[in-house]
Amino acid sequence: MFCSRTWLLGAAVFVWLCCSCMLNGADGQNITDPIEVTALRAIRNSLIDPNRNLSNWNRGDPYHHEHDFCEPWLRQLLTMNLSGTLSPELGRLSYMQILDVMWNQISGSIPKEVGNIRSLKLLLLNGNQLTGPLPDEIGYLPNLDRIQIDQNQISGPIPKSFANLNKTKHLLLDNNNLSGYLPPELANLPRLSTSDFRSDQLDNNHFDGATIPDSYGNMSKLLKLSLRNCSLQGPIPDLSRIPHLAYIDLSSNQLNGSIPPYKLSENMTTIDLSGNNLTGPIPANFSGLPQLQTLSLLNNSLNGSVPASIWQNKTFNGNASLIVDLQNNMLSNISGSVSLPANVTVRLQGNPICSNTNLVQFCVPQNENKTVSHTPGATNSSDNCLVQSCPSPYEYAPNSPCFCAAPLIVGYRLKSPGFRDFEPYWVPFERCLTTDLELNPFQLEIASVFWEEGYRLRMNLKIFPVYVDNTSSHLFNTTEVQRIRSMFTGWNIDDTEIFGPYELLDFPLRAPYIDVIPSKSGIGKGALAGIVVGTFAGAVILSAVVSLLMWRLHMNKYTAVSKRRRLSKIIIKIDGVKDFSYQEMALATNNFDASCQVGQGGYGKVYKGILADGTVVAIKRSLQGSLQGEKEFLTEIELLSRLHHRNLVSLLGYCDEEGEQMLVYEFMSNGTLRDHLSGAAKEPPGFAMRLRIALGSSKGIFYLHTEADPPIFHRDVKASNILLDSKFTAKVADFGLSRLAPVPDIQGMTPGHVSTIVKGTPMRGYVDPEYFLTHKLTDKSDVYSLGVVFLELLTGMHPISHGKNIVREVKVAYRFGMIFSVIDKKMGPYPSDCMERFVNLALQCCQDETDNRPSMSEVVRELESIWLMMPESDTKTSESLIANPGKVVTPPSSSSDLKNHAPYVLGDISGSDLISGVIPTITPR
Structure with a gap:
């Protein structure tokens, strides 16, 4: 009976080893589950790749793993001139978090199997030629933060299942062929901040005869609502209950009735109700909005007076401005002062009011200016430098004394910003972006900014090495280039509320950075050889494990400490954190000299160390023989090896030998x-x-x-x-x-x-x-x-x-x-x-x-x-x-x-x- 149970246990362990997400390849690298290798090759075969960007997928392991649960990222496939279709095999990539195939020419439908990827956070399919309906299965993905399926040819209704997307903040479905009605259930989404169903082309997204559900006024987190050109009818709902709403675009519909007089959020920057069938007077609720930039009510049937209180007593910061466009209505006079502040433009052409010769300044035809200008707050220190003294591709870095440096070039776009005038947000944007990138604000230069169709804000950015003194490098080092690039390509930049979601359009590595990011290559011996060798290694390990278990069950002489030590080895191996030797730790700290100690707690002491490659680290050395310290040691490795955030200390590795347990962290030079x-x-x-x-x-x-x-x-x-x-x-x-936080029980209830x-x-x-x-x-x-x-x-x-x-x-x-x-x-x-x-x-x-x-x-x-x-x-x-x-x-x-x-x-x-x-x-x- 004992041998029978041991054999069953061994068989179970063998199956686990063979089916686990990671196996050791012939060259010691991590390789992909063979099931997922097959799926990725099916995905590759369904795509047409004229530039051979995916050629490495035919040689060995097509993608890498991160963290401790094999989380591959099928990203960086944007703008590769790919065509073909999306394979249903996508549903087999059960650990994928980012699916990014933006701006290609992929056609066909979205496979419903995408709904099997429970870990998916970003679904980025915009800018393709996808057709067919939206799969209901997408609505049951529990972790989706963003859905971008805009600028395709998707047809049919918005699935009711989308009301289950409790973590979704951005829902971008504009410029498709959607029809049906707007599901009122979407109002229950607790985190939705951007709702964009607009159509910038006259033949798209026609919800013929549909109305805007009153329940949309309950979207408490909503910051931007864009339903432009969607063939909507009926009245405008009460949106005053949305506390932080900043942007409303309901233009080019068939909305009727009067404009609701309810008080609007003081965050409001943009109100566009143009091109509808609205009647009645202009309500007073458009007055007293401190952030307002655009009020567009043109091409309606509004009558009565224009309240001058909309622009009177308004304070502008910097070069901020206000445009009030009331053209082609039935407005008869202005209530209040007709004098305008310097930064206010009022357009009244096409109204009876223009028969008054005293108001001719309001009635001159004007075109909206979509260019973006910016007046810096301080003079650039390079203005007095010699012209063309930096050899190409170097140029003067901003805010430095004639310092020539090679910048990184980034094509960037704000997909759905909550404003139409960027000038007041120029400096806050620079601050937000550089903070997320862990750069100084003066390292960023916004080389050009311009509005694109649909009010998308396109930018060309330059990121410069930091100038400190005359010994400063004129280039980013390889590590820093890779870090900055991974921040963009990994979608690790926060979506701040007013700027909305962003798109990385381009990150070209030009001279002298061309060879910084090496081309990816497959495993030299191929995935199959790795799997065979890995399985063989697993069998050898299995034999050792089974023998050890038999001996343990027979002798039963191991202590609780040794059990924990064995458990730590298993966890460490799965996590894949770096294994340092005791000798490396001793050399890094001058044999744990007291002069290297920088802290002490109940767990033990913390030392400042310098590794062989020059990396400065913090080494936490647990007290020997401490059971509590050993438990904390295992907990920190288990958690930190899969937590990655700029505001969490990073675990670099561990040491677990010669009776010592040490954790190696990034060094924090400014202490606690x-x-x-x-x-x-x-x-x-x-x-x-x-x-x-x-x-x-x-x-x-x-x-x-x-x-x-x-x-x-x-x-x-x-x-x-x-x-x-x-x-x-x-x-x-x-x-x-x-x-760990509590998990759902068998009834699905979370304590x-x-x-x-x-x-x-x-x-x-x-x-x-x-x-x-x-x-x-x-x-x-x-x-x-x-x-x-x-x-x-x-x-x-x-x-x-x-x-x-x-x-x-x-x-x-x-x-x-x-x-x-x-x-x-x-x-x-x-x-x-x-x-x-x-x-x-x-x-x-x-x-x-x-x-x-x-x-x-x-x-x-x-x-x-x-x-x-x-x-x-x-x-x-x-x-x-x-x-x-x-x-x-x-x-x-x-x-x-x-x-x-x-x-x-x-x-x-x-x-x-x-x-x-x-x-x-x-x-x-």
Whole structure:
């Protein structure tokens, strides 16, 4: 009986080895599951590839693996002049996350088998010649973030199943042959921010006789609604319930009735209702919209007066402007002053009002200017350099003293921006893009910008090496070119709300970068040979495993520690993280010399090390014989090897030999956040830097809660676990106590918490009180801990010091109007309205009741909103601190100086609220 059970166990292990996603090839590389190799070759055979871009797919392994669950990315097939069809074999690529075949000539229908790719996040099929209906199966993909099927020839209705796309933020179906009606169920999508069904060609997307469902007014996350030229009828629904709506385009339809008088979002930049059958007066709700750039109501039957309040008392930032196009209506007069601010254009040609000779300036035919101009805020330092002194392909880098450098060229497009005038958003766009790319803003030059049909914003970007001094390199090194390119091709740039989704159109590697990205080649011995050798190796391993199991079952002499050690070996092998030897670690740290030690905790010590290739790393060395340290060691490897985000510390490798367990991380040269907030810090950060650190930390936690698969609760968020790199980018560290979020049970229900004993630092003020009492760990437990970190950023205090709790101290100070007494005086000046909202957010995160705290998505959104409110001079100071860490903002010299700031009032928070622990809901201005 014993031998029979062992044989069955061995057979099961053998099947697992043969069918696992990764096998070891003949040359030691990872190769693809043979089933997926067959699928990829079928996909290749269904495509016509005149430029032989996919020729390597016939030689060995067609794609590589990333992370620990074999996540291949079928991306970078955009603009390859491919034709043919999409094979149903796509459904076999069960770990794929990005399907990108944009801007080719692929025809045929979208195979329904795409619905089998449960891990798919980006479905990018736009710019082809696809026909047939949208498969219902797409609506059941649980992880889809973006659907781009625009600019094809797709026909039929929008499937009702799309109402299940709970993670989808961008739904772009414009310029197809869609028909039927608009499903009202789409209003239930919780994350949808861009809804674009427009047609820029007169024969496409005709929802004949359909109306806009009233339920669309309930899309609480919607930022842009574009239903242009869709043959829609009926009235305009009430859209006033969409709090952040910034862009409405319902033009060129057959909408009728009057324009609803409801108050619109103050974020509104664009309202286009032109080319309909609208009647009645122009309502007053178009007045008092501070961000409004375009109001187009031409070609309707509107009557009555034109309210001058639309443009009166409007303040413009920089070169911002307002266009009010009311041509071809039945408007008779202007109500209010007829004088126009310099940046306002009003068009009234084709109205009875133009019979008034005093208003002739409004009635001159004008064409819309689609060119984009920009006036820089400062003179480019290269303006005084000698003409043509940089040899091609070098050119003067911006904001440098006549520094010749070779830029990277990028073709980039904003597919569906929430504005029609880019000028006010020029600098914020540069800031957002360079932040995501981990570059300095002055390294980016927007060489040209122009609007394309359908209000898509096309850009040509240049990215320059950074100038530091006369020893600066004139080129990016190979690693940096590959990193920047992978950020674009991997779709790792965040889709900020106002800029919407983007497209990478081109990333040509010109001289002197032509050979930086080597052409991909197949495995020399071919996939089949690798599979055979891998299977053979698996059989050998199987024999050893079976023998070991038999011996263990017979002798039963292994200790719990050795079991864990064997488990760690298996996990490490699957994860594929780099295996360092003990000798490499000793050499990197001068035999763990005390002078290399940079930190210490309950797990052991942290050393700064320099590897043989010159890479500076942080080495965390666990205490020998520590069972808790060993468990954390396994947890960190298991989690960090598959987590990849710019605000999480990266795991580079591990060492597990000679009784030692060490983890190797990227080195964070600016230490911990706690170091910079301590009283001993020589150069405490200013408010802008603290806000930037809070935003980066929040994005890291938000990634863990929503993007990690499965989601993760950190369980030990604190200032000493937030590290700062050389650019003061905040990165969350230390995942030894983290736990996976609960998964659905057999009925498909997902528990709201994980039951576990309290971990972290319960006696140091970071632990969620509800978790401490009930042992129910939730995502809101991390929110509470992060709120405490926010209070540390605001006050500089420790969470618990001399028996005082930071949460209680801030609430009490708030109650008695003494908030300035606890704000860190070393922070320097700050905008009062930004400080107001930051304190409000921190206190709400620290609510005792879990349900009263915001989610991480709300936290990130509020911090981004606060950052956008910051004066440009303050954000530039923050960037200057990165480039020149020695420069600090001059703090107020006394508490009396602080009182001279603008009044600090948090809206509608009473003393009784603070006593009861209730903080009102955040209401962005």
